[in-house]
Amino acid sequence: MSGADTASARLERLLHVLPAASREGGASLAVLADELGTTPARILDDLTEVGERVYYHPGGWPDDIQILVEADRVQVVHAGGLDRPVKLSPRETLCLALALRGAAAASHLPPHDERNELLRRAEEHLAAFTESRLHEAFAAPDVADDPGQVRGELIAAARERRACAILYVKAGARDAEARVIHPYTVVYAQGAWYAVGWCRVSEGVRVFRDDRVVEACRTDETFETPDDFRVEDYVADGAVYRAPDEERVRVRYSARIARWIREHARYRGWEICELEDGDVVAEHTVADPGWVVAHTLTYGAEAEVIAPASYRRLVREAVRGLAG
Known part of the structure; x- marks a missing residue:
């Protein structure tokens, strides 16, 4: 493991050191340093940072973490809320199970006992959920609530290549504006749905978040998606990008x-x-x-x-x- 002094490297070291030092009798600084490919001095510096962060923000743990450092050993006397990892949510457990199965399917290596045991525990945890709870936890985004049928109308307009009249509230605005758009596509990104298409008011391609659309109604006007339109110009790496704005x-x-x-x-x-x-x-x-x-x-x-x-x-x- 690299001993590079970055925030992510420090966190990785601490996630190894704190559990090890929480065991009875603590842990040897030399052994920890050898396991992490770093020096005892750097581990001590990491632990000093933890102690300082106890008072960094008033919204922290109610109990302070207590660390005992001796000549060649370190022991976490009181974990102060760091006594166990946070339990995975159902979605996180499902992602873990899918990743483990995918890794096994794509690998030509023999099965790994620890990986298989982790997969078994993850799937055993998921099996404890009722069907209704699973549907609630893992339902696809397009079956989420759409009380005004706005999303459904935008998706239908995009499929049928029909212009759509909308009432849209811009970010920071108080009142909705009437617009007519040609929705080239409807995409899901950053936890929300967006219609990407030509806006007659702006005279250019714009991105409209569906929960800012008060009303949407297809018209009889049809349109063609331009050959040079690329959704990747507006949505990339799971994020929405609106260059004109x-x-x-x-x-x-x-x-x-x-x-x-x-x-x-x-x-x-x-x-x-x-x-x-x-x-x-x-x-x-x-x-x-x-x-x-x-x-x-x-x-x-x-x-x-x-x-x-x-x-x-x-x-x-x-x-x-x-x-x-």
Whole structure:
């Protein structure tokens, strides 16, 4: 295992060290370091980080974690809520079972006893659910509630290549606008359904989230999907991308979370600027104002939208709403 000092590597080490050190008598620092391919000093640094994080946020565990470090051993005296892993949800259990079966089917290696035992336990857990509970937990998204039949109307319009008249509420708007769209396709991404198609009002291809569509009704007008239309230009990697609406938003992050932001920036492609006080400023290309609000509030007081002013206002209004 790599000893690289990144947040993900540190978490991986801690997920090995804490359970091992929770056993009676604790664990040898030298043995742990050898198992993880790192040094005892780095493990001690990881444990120091855990101790500091106990007081990092008031919403943490009610009981403090207690760690005893001796000359060559470490022992978790009180786990403070870390005494066992979180139980998998039914969906997570199903995903695990499918992955294990898929790995076995795609591999030419002989069966692995530990993998087979894990698969048996996962499927045994799923077998305990009633049929109605399974349907509720694993029903496909397209059979989810659609009380206004909006989604059904949009899907039918896309299949029949018929224009659709809709009442649509844009993000941040209070009133619905009447539009006529040519829904080229209806896709599921980021936990919601979206219609992707030509908008007569905007005179371009736009993306419409179905739960923002108040009403939808097919018309007699027909359309043809352009040959150069590619749904991948609007939905990629499970995320919705709306190029015509995108804006550049600058967010400042405190030095306390700067390392985490730098790591994110490397694989998400964020442009960052280092400040003298240790803070960092990242520039995000976004199309959904709601993403900026949710992202900023995730970090609480450690993140602040710098520009544009309209996005600062959205975050401020969201905070006021939470405060009541």
